[in-house]
Amino acid sequence: MRRVRLLRFLSLCLLASATASCDGAPETRPAKVLFIGVDGATWDIAGPLMASGEMPNLKALVDRGFASNLATFQPSLSPVIWTTIATGKPKEVHGITDFVNATEHGPEPVLSNDRKVRAIWDLLGERDVRVGIVGWWLTWPAEIVNGFMVSSLSVLEAGLWKGSAYVGMPKQTHPPGWSKDLDLLVQAEQARAAETGKALFGALPDDYGTPMQKRVILDTRAALLSDQIFFESAKAFWKRDRVPFLAVYSGIxxxxxxxxxxxxxPKDKPQWRVPLEDVDALGEVIPNAYRWVDRKIGEIVAEADPDTLILVAADHGFHAEMRPGMSEDERSGGHEFALLPGLFVAAGPGVRHVDLRGDENAEIPSVFDLTPTLLHVFGLPRAADMQGRVYTGLFTPEHLAANPLVAEIPTYETSPRPTVAISAEDRAAVSGAKDNVVERLRSLGYLQGK
Ligand SMILES: [Zn+2]
Incomplete structure (x- = not known):
C-alpha cells in the first residue's frame, strides 16, 4: 500500500510539477464538499417556495449559510456554462461551444474527450483529493478520475436535450467495473418511472393533451427519470466510496x-391564450420540479458528514421567452435571449452567514469563480489562466485569516489531459442510442401511438 502511495506521489510530481506537494509548497487541505448543480433554478421561483415552507432543505442551507445570485454569461447554453463552472474558463479556452459537434457526417455528440482543459475533478484527483462526479454535462465516455464517475450521454437525435445513463451503454462509469451496478440501478428506476413521475404530474391521465403537449410531457418525464437515476446512483456510489468531493447535476x-x-x-405574455384546463393540469409542474429537487437535496445532504461544505448552484435563471421557429406549446420559458443570473447557496465550515439576494450592489460570485473557489477550499492555488477568481466573499474573515489564499500558479495545464480511448463498438453503441432511447421510452408508456 505504501509503495502504491509512493508511486502515486511520484507520478503526481511528474504530472503536476506546478503545484504543491513535491516542492515544499502547500499541500491539499482536508475538506469535504458536496456540490449540487440545479440547471436553470432561479430565486424568482425558489424564493417564494422557500418562504412558504415548500423547499425546506434549501431553506435550511440558506438559514445557516450564504445565498446570492450567480452571475453568468451569454449565450447561456447549458453544456458551455456547466463546463465553465467545472473549469473556471471561457468556452474559447475549454473548447465546449455547443450541444453537438458539426461533422461531415452530420451532428455528433460532444464527448468528454473534446474538453481541452482539466476540470475541477482532474485538478483535485491529480492532487490526491478523491472525487465523485455524477451526471455532469458531456462526461461520456466516463473519465478516468481518482474516485468515481457516472457519465451523462446526450442523445439529441431522440429529441432529448439532457444527458442520461442507459442500460448496456459502454463506458458510463469509472471504475468500469461499476457499470453492472449502474445498469441494475437504471433498470430499477425505469421500472418505477411512472411512480416517480407523479411527483411532477400527479394523476395526469396518460393520454392528456395535444400531440405537442404529449411531446413536452414526454421530454419532462424523461428528464425526471435521468435526474432520479443520477441522484440515486450518487447516493449509492457515495455510500460505497466516501470521496471528499461529490458533484451531482440535475436538469429537471x-x-x-x-x-x-x-x-x-399564463399571463406573462399577453398573446398567450392558455385554456384553464391546461393550467389546472400542468400549472404546477414547474413548482413541483423545484419541490422534487429540494427533496433530493435533502436526501443527499443527509448522507453528507456535518462538516461538509454544501454548494447549490444554477447556471442561469429563467423567464417567459419564446424561441424563434418554435410554437408556444413547444417552448414558453427560456434564458437564451436575456442575461438571467442563476441561484447560489452555500453552507458549511468557514461560510459567511449572509443573504445577498436583495442586495443589488453586493459583489456576487460568477460561474467562472466556482472552480478557483473550490481549489481554495482544498488549499490549492488559482491558476493565472483561469478567468474566475477565488470568491472570498463566501468566507468569514476568521476562515480567511486561518486559510489564506495560496500563491497563484501560471497554469495547471503542464501536460496533455488524459483522454479515454473509444472503440468502434463504443461508437456503434452511441449511434444506436437513439433507437435504444426511443424503444425505452415506448416501453415505459411515454410514447403513446408513436
Ligand atoms: Zn435551458
Missing part, C-alpha cells in the same frame, strides 16, 4: 421551465 428544473412556463404563469 431547466427542462420543465422551458416547456411548462405558459401553464405556470
Amino acid at each position: 428544473v431547466d427542462v420543465s421551465s422551458h416547456r411548462m412556463w405558459k401553464y405556470y404563469r
Whole structure:
C-alpha cells in the first residue's frame, strides 16, 4: 500500500510539477464538499417556495449559510456554462461551444474527450483529493478520475436535450467495473418511472393533451427519470466510496421551465391564450420540479458528514421567452435571449452567514469563480489562466485569516489531459442510442401511438 502511495506521489510530481506537494509548497487541505448543480433554478421561483415552507432543505442551507445570485454569461447554453463552472474558463479556452459537434457526417455528440482543459475533478484527483462526479454535462465516455464517475450521454437525435445513463451503454462509469451496478440501478428506476413521475404530474391521465403537449410531457418525464437515476446512483456510489468531493447535476428544473412556463404563469405574455384546463393540469409542474429537487437535496445532504461544505448552484435563471421557429406549446420559458443570473447557496465550515439576494450592489460570485473557489477550499492555488477568481466573499474573515489564499500558479495545464480511448463498438453503441432511447421510452408508456 505504501509503495502504491509512493508511486502515486511520484507520478503526481511528474504530472503536476506546478503545484504543491513535491516542492515544499502547500499541500491539499482536508475538506469535504458536496456540490449540487440545479440547471436553470432561479430565486424568482425558489424564493417564494422557500418562504412558504415548500423547499425546506434549501431553506435550511440558506438559514445557516450564504445565498446570492450567480452571475453568468451569454449565450447561456447549458453544456458551455456547466463546463465553465467545472473549469473556471471561457468556452474559447475549454473548447465546449455547443450541444453537438458539426461533422461531415452530420451532428455528433460532444464527448468528454473534446474538453481541452482539466476540470475541477482532474485538478483535485491529480492532487490526491478523491472525487465523485455524477451526471455532469458531456462526461461520456466516463473519465478516468481518482474516485468515481457516472457519465451523462446526450442523445439529441431522440429529441432529448439532457444527458442520461442507459442500460448496456459502454463506458458510463469509472471504475468500469461499476457499470453492472449502474445498469441494475437504471433498470430499477425505469421500472418505477411512472411512480416517480407523479411527483411532477400527479394523476395526469396518460393520454392528456395535444400531440405537442404529449411531446413536452414526454421530454419532462424523461428528464425526471435521468435526474432520479443520477441522484440515486450518487447516493449509492457515495455510500460505497466516501470521496471528499461529490458533484451531482440535475436538469429537471431547466427542462420543465422551458416547456411548462405558459401553464405556470399564463399571463406573462399577453398573446398567450392558455385554456384553464391546461393550467389546472400542468400549472404546477414547474413548482413541483423545484419541490422534487429540494427533496433530493435533502436526501443527499443527509448522507453528507456535518462538516461538509454544501454548494447549490444554477447556471442561469429563467423567464417567459419564446424561441424563434418554435410554437408556444413547444417552448414558453427560456434564458437564451436575456442575461438571467442563476441561484447560489452555500453552507458549511468557514461560510459567511449572509443573504445577498436583495442586495443589488453586493459583489456576487460568477460561474467562472466556482472552480478557483473550490481549489481554495482544498488549499490549492488559482491558476493565472483561469478567468474566475477565488470568491472570498463566501468566507468569514476568521476562515480567511486561518486559510489564506495560496500563491497563484501560471497554469495547471503542464501536460496533455488524459483522454479515454473509444472503440468502434463504443461508437456503434452511441449511434444506436437513439433507437435504444426511443424503444425505452415506448416501453415505459411515454410514447403513446408513436
Ligand atoms: Zn435551458
